[in-house]
Amino acid sequence: MSLISRYILRETFGAWLIVVAVLLTILMAKQFADVLGDAAAQRLPREAIWSIFALTSMRYVTQLTPIALFLGVMLALARLNRDCETAALSACGVGPGGLLVPVLALTSVLAIALGWLSLFLNPDASARIDAIKRKAQQEVQLGALEPGKFMSPDNGATVIYPRAVVNNEARDVFMFVGRQQGDRVTTTLAQRAERTVDPSTGDVAFVLHDGRRYEGVPGTNEFLVVEFDEGRIPIRPKDPQAVAESVLSKPTAALVASGVPADRAELDWRLSYPISVLVLAVLAVPLSRSAPREGRYAKVGIGLLAYIVYSNVLLIARTWVERGLTPEWVGLWWVHAVAAAFALLLLVRQSGVFARSYMVSAEAPA
DSSP, rough: OOOOHHHHHHHHHHHHHHHHHHHHHHHHHHHHHHHHHHTTSSSOOGGGGHHHHHHHHHHHHHHHHHHHHHHHHHHHHHHHHTTTTTHHHHTTOOOOOHHHHHHHHHHHHHHHHHHHHHIIIIIHHHHHHHHHHHHHHHHHHHHOOOOTTTTTTTTEEEEEEEEEETEEEEEEEEEEEEETTTTTTEEEEEEEEEEEOOTTTEEEEEEEEEEEEEEOTTTTOEEEEEEEEEEEEEOOOOOOOHHHHHGGGSSSHHHHHHHHHHHHHHHHHHHHHHHHHHHHHHHHHHHTTOOTSSSTTHHHHHHHHHHHHHHHHHHHHHHHHHHHOOTTTTTTTHHHHHHHHHHHHHHHEEEHHHHHHHHHHSSSSO
């Protein structure tokens, strides 16, 4: 690598590092406040704060790297342009294409690291976060049982009364389940009860031991009485939001083998991170160029507008894939193709290829 390429690479890497550090600090400060709020509200145990904080930071790094690199390249090259270094490099034969070589060298390394994060590390981190939250939910809800008090874990559909709580296990339990089929109600008495959470679905249930179940219509003599050694009563239905978020924790291999539109959309979205880094790096080179009297940040607004359009079209395309409106083979690739073609068009235009072609055609003999 030449001296000029190393200089451009150093400037670009320094600008990217500053941008990603600033953006990550802002987002992680908000995330830390949210985690502390959950811990203060007893939705998370205090020992899980740092684990969730560290695992979430991986997801934020993946999300911030494309925009951070885009802004870093624009700011670094804009400084060279402001200090007339771009003009000097152009006089030495280093045009927009020459500036792109060291930028792509840095971008290629980041794209590989980003692909590793988005395809392998982030799904594992999401699965670990979900496991921590499910375990915390179980522990917190068990701790919420107070002896001698009525409580409802599902907004009144189920009412539980434990006479005593010993080592997270309820003793002498009364449980009332509201109307499930017409006017029929269910009342259960048990000597012991414990709350469980299904690790795969997140469903919460009470497991009752040594009890008796009464089921019937109040005001009539038609009651079904069942004695049991162990019985399981679901507390609340599966949370739809938890199902949607579980796609984030699916391994990439499972998404590849799946034919569900939501899984295919998630797979294309994970692949979009390394691809978008390459596309945005190419786009940043022509967008960073400004007129001699313009300031360093003259084109930053245009660059941000281009990024907003690019990212929002990606979100729209992902929604179309999830709903099955676009074929699986199309996915999000068309968005990257259009953005890459637009970036290459700007790059070729600034390189003067069109102008040279016009001059050659004008000088051709009639």
